[in-house]
Amino acid sequence: MAVTTVLVVDDDxxxxxxxxxxxxxxxxxxxxxxxxxxxxxxxxxxxxxxxxVLDINMPGGxxxxxxxxxxxxxxxxxxxxxxLSGSIDAKGQERVRVLGxxxxxxKPLVPAELLSAIEAAL
Amino acid sequence: MKRSVPALGQDAAPDVPVExxxxxxxxxxxxxxxxxxxxxxxxxxxxxxxxRELESRMPEMAKAVVARDNTRIQFLAHTLMGxxxxxxxTQVTGTAKKLESMALTGKLxxxxxxxxxxxxxxxxxxxxxxxxxxxx
Numbered sequence: 388m389a390v391t392t393v394l395v396v397d398d399d400x401x402x403x404x405x406x407x408x409x410x411x412x413x414x415x416x417x418x419x420x421x422x423x424x425x426x427x428x429x430x431x432x433x434x435x436x437x438x439x440v441l442d443i444n445m446p447g448g449x450x451x452x453x454x455x456x457x458x459x460x461x462x463x464x465x466x467x468x469x470x471l472s473g474s475i476d477a478k479g480q481e482r483v484r485v486l487g488x489x490x491x492x493x494k495p496l497v498p499a500e501l502l503s504a505i506e507a508a509l
Numbered sequence: 510m511k512r513s514v515p516a517l518g519q520d521a522a523p524d525v526p527v528e529x530x531x532x533x534x535x536x537x538x539x540x541x542x543x544x545x546x547x548x549x550x551x552x553x554x555x556x557x558x559x560x561r562e563l564e565s566r567m568p569e570m571a572k573a574v575v576a577r578d579n580t581r582i583q584f585l586a587h588t589l590m591g592x593x594x595x596x597x598x599t600q601v602t603g604t605a606k607k608l609e610s611m612a613l614t615g616k617l618x619x620x621x622x623x624x625x626x627x628x629x630x631x632x633x634x635x636x637x638x639x640x641x642x643x644x645x
Contacts, residue, residue, distance in 0.1 A: 400558045401592040405544070408551050444587050473591040474606075495594035498546065 392416040393505065396426030396453065397442035397471060402496060406440055406471075409498040410505075423453045430463045438505055443472040443483070451483060458487035467508035471496065533600075535630070536637040540597035553645040556638040559592050567631060570608075574624045582620075583612035593634070600630045 393415050397403040400421070407417045418436060420426040423445050430439060439457065443450030450470065457463045467489040472479070480491045490504035538552075545551040566585060573581035586609035593601040604627045611620050 399588050399591045399595075400562055401555050401595050404558055405551070405555060405595055408545075408548075408554075442591075444584070473587055473594065474609075494591045495544065495597070498544065 390414070390416045391438070391509065392418065392436045394418045394420065394426070394429050394436040394439045396420045396423070396429070396439065396445070396450075398422055398445045399442065402442070402471065402494065405496060405498075406501065409501060413502060415505075423450070426453055427456055430457050430466065431460065433462075435463065435466060438467045438469065438508055440469045440471060440501070440505075441488075443470055443475060443479075451486065454483060454486045454488060467505075469501070469504045469508060534603075535598065535600055535633050536641070537597040537599065538641060544595065544597065549645060553642050555596060556642050559596055560635060560638055560642075562592065563631065563635065567628065570624070570627075574620055577617055577620075579612040579615060579617075583609050586612060596634075596638075598634050601627065601634050604630055 391414075393410050395403055395406050395410070395417055396419075397406065398421050403419055403421065407419060410417050418429055418432075420429045426439075426441065426445075430436065441450050441453060441457075445453075450472075454468055454470070457466065457468060464487075468487065470483050470488045470491045471494060472491060473494040475483070475491060475493070483491055489508040492500055492504060541552050541555075542549065545555070566589060570582065570585045570589070572578075573585060586605045590602050590605035590609060593605060604623060607623055608620070608627060611617055611623065
């Protein structure tokens with residue numbers, strides 16, 4: 388059975404380690420990127436990742452810009468994206484959903500919510 | 510033993526008594542362990558990463574506050590807020606959020622006092638995390 392690969396893009400090392408550990412514990416293969424530029428490069432890799440967990444607030448471009456670029460690129464547009472945010476209002480949630488986000492999760496992260504969101508998106 | 514922390518907007522004036530333990534908002538170890546599904550080793554790793562990140566983050570934030578660099582303050586405070594929230598460190602989360610909000614709105618009149626409070630809270634959190642790691 389193929390291993391599901393998730394790309395985690397978050398500049399916050401604490402959150403990144405938490406997300407990575409939770410996913411690895413459940414058998415996912417995890418790639419990490421700590422800024423938007425690295426994240427986009429990793430998102431375009433071949434073979435493509437199966438899902439992306441993306442922080443909305445990062446250096447090197449906002450999460451929204453990154454999401455837009457992922458969804459506009461034909462190689463990455465079908466990859467489900469789960470947005471992580473420390474503070475996103477209803478309008479922001481609506482905006483990222485219109486841009487193509489599959490789910491929006493608030494920080495502090497609740498691991499069970501993350502796992503449910505990824506399973507639902509795959 | 511009761512401890513004191515400065516109130517927001519007051520420069521390190523210790524006048525607000527708080528109870529120790531989870532209720533003091535410094536570090537809720539129970540909530541942290543719940544977040545990591547009872548995995549103490551993972552909780553310890555998160556604490557170690559947080560402390561390591563602070564070594565560069567706090568001096569950077571101090572420089573940004575002195576320079577009144579709103580963009581940098583907002584970004585650094587936001588990241589600190591996310592990390593601290595993941596550790597269930599309520600006080601630091603709240604003060605980082607306050608700093609982020611001040612930087613976003615450009616209302617910086619009390620920013621030195623709020624940053625001083627953050628430094629004080631970070632020192633307390635650092636001590637608690639160090640103990641947590643040692644007890645691991």
